[in-house]
Amino acid sequence: MHIIVVGLNYRTAPVEVREQFTFDERDLPEALRQLKQTKSIMECVIVATCNRTELYAVVDRHHLCGHYIRSFMEKWFKLSRDQFTNHLYMYEDSKAIDHLFHVTSGLDSMVIGETQILGQVKDAFLLAQEQKVTGTVFNMLFKQGITLAKRAHSETSIGEAAVSVSYAAVELGKRIFGQFHKKKVMIIGAGETGELTAKHLYANGADQVLVVNRTFDRAAQLADKFNGTPCSMEEGLRRLHEVDIVISSTGANEYVLTREQIVSSMQKRKSKPLFMIDIAVPRDLDPGIAAVENVFLYDIDDLEGIVESNLELRRKEAAKIEIMIEQELDSFDQWYKTLGVVPLIRGLQTKAADIHEETLDSLTKKLPGLGEHELKVIRKLTKSMMNQMMQDPILRIKEMAGEKRADEAMDLFVKLFALEEQLVTNQQAKPQAATEPATAAPKKLTPTHAAAAGLAAVTP
Incomplete structure (x- = not known):
């Protein structure tokens, strides 16, 4: 099995390409089902965010999976692959895990160290869990990535200087006008980004802000937080000539x-300039504007x-997070290697339990006079x-699973304790799991087969 990610982001694709690869929130469950x-x-x-679209997958073979995922993208977005292949990147195994950890901690963001991506990754993972398209590997990996990001932001100062996309938009407005006092600003959109924008505007002296949203109640809620004026989309369009900046x-x-x-x-502004972000x-906003x-x-x-100017501190703090990422990569690698040991240990425990029960049954037949307390x-x-x-055998095989010759050690463990039949029986007995390919039980259970059995055994 392999972990891969295929995607495009602000580094590899301009906005006119990225906007063709956005998922409507309502369509994401179906997209996940089709991808699975x-x-x-x-x-x-x-x-899927404004700056990236990434498809993470656990696959049973990595040679053709990039092709299969690109085919899914062709079908879902109704685009031929020659229109987007040059913008894609694909990482496998440790590089894919390293990439995810950089994404969750904000080190791969346009604005380094931003925290919004953490919530977006968490929501994406929870939705995938709800749709039952994750299993043992991603349940562990994404939880580890989310926990790492929380540690990174609590144990370093990377988030102290405010640098988000909304902050950058306000900074651009300041460069144009110098200050926002006596300037009228219109915010279109009352979501999380709109709220962050309003917060930065008021912190920088804006005292005339129109909040425009399709849902008037949502516009009113946001406007009330910052003494702004709520507007419907229709009213916002009518009042467009009044404002100096539109974000x-x-x-x-x-x-x-x-x-x-x-x-x-x-035509109503009499040549007065309008800045739109x-x-x-x-x-x-129509590019023709x-x-x-x-x-x-x-x-x-x-x-x-x-x-x-605000990023230098974050770059220094990012170096500390890089060390955290290296530690988490080692931790996940050790966990992943021990997955193949799970069915071996379970097989040994099952075999021992069977022998124990048989021995007790024999004992009660030979000594029928034993009382309940004695038994x-x-x-x-x-x-x-x-x-x-x-x-001790269980402890040793766990240790050896992380070594270079782990497959040989596990194979020897199976032979020493004669677990072949027990492992095949266990694999046949359990229900098919999300992480296990639908294949017939092998005649000889190799460490590779054991690893697959282990994944299935602990899949929720």
């Missing part, structure tokens, strides 16, 4: 403002260099002897 049904995929998680961050699938609407609004993916006279349009890709004492003592005898 893709050939060779045993577990999956989809992480848009909705989750709409089509343009919120078109070139024609801006042309009409500008689009931090949504897909984009909210940039051609309108006295309108200055910026999109999310224009924000990358805005907060360079209870004998059962307890003999079980204790059995457990003590197994303790």
